[in-house]
Amino acid sequence: EFARQALELSPQNDPRRPYYLVGAATIHGRRAEMTGDRGRTEVARATALFEEARGLAASSTHALWNMVTTPLAHMYRLSGRRDLARRTALTGLRGHAWSALLQSNVADMHAAARHSAGDALDTARWCLDDNDAEGAVKALELGRGLIQYAASENRDVETRLVVAGQPQLATRWRQ
Secondary structure, eight states: OHHHHHHHHSOTTOTTHHHHHHHHHHHHHHHHHHHOOTTOHHHHHHHHHHHHHHHHHOSTTSTTHHHHHHHHHHHHHHTTOHHHHHHHHHHHHHHHHHHHHTOSSHHHHHHHHHHHHHHHHHHHHHHHHTTOHHHHHHHHHHHHHHHHHHHHOOOOHHHHHHHTTOHHHHHHHHO
């Protein structure tokens, strides 16, 4: 009820609208999972709300990207759109990479990378279940590359900027 009210009250250009959409979509998605949603009404509602949120997020660099694409992929899978589910899940993995790269400290970067591992494995399983070996390899490589980067990177953003030859940008970052 509150999620519906928030959506009704928020204008289309409200920067918080994607968050309201994800909240409402998550409610419908969980309801679909808990009830079995044989009529697929809840799956359709969740899918539409997640799609709108993804449209507002616009790219894998948006902070909300992973919170949109992973459950959207799941809704696609529940509705029988397996190819679209796999493609969507792979774009979600790219969002994990951005999430890890944009963390300001090493601990947060490691946490973001750890979180991506489960999604990479789930996506690879879907791909294997659907006889898409190439997709499975892509999913595992995205997950592996991110974990490897996080394991080897131990510098904060400011230090990385200095090493990259951007001392002025590093100063601005620190400020």
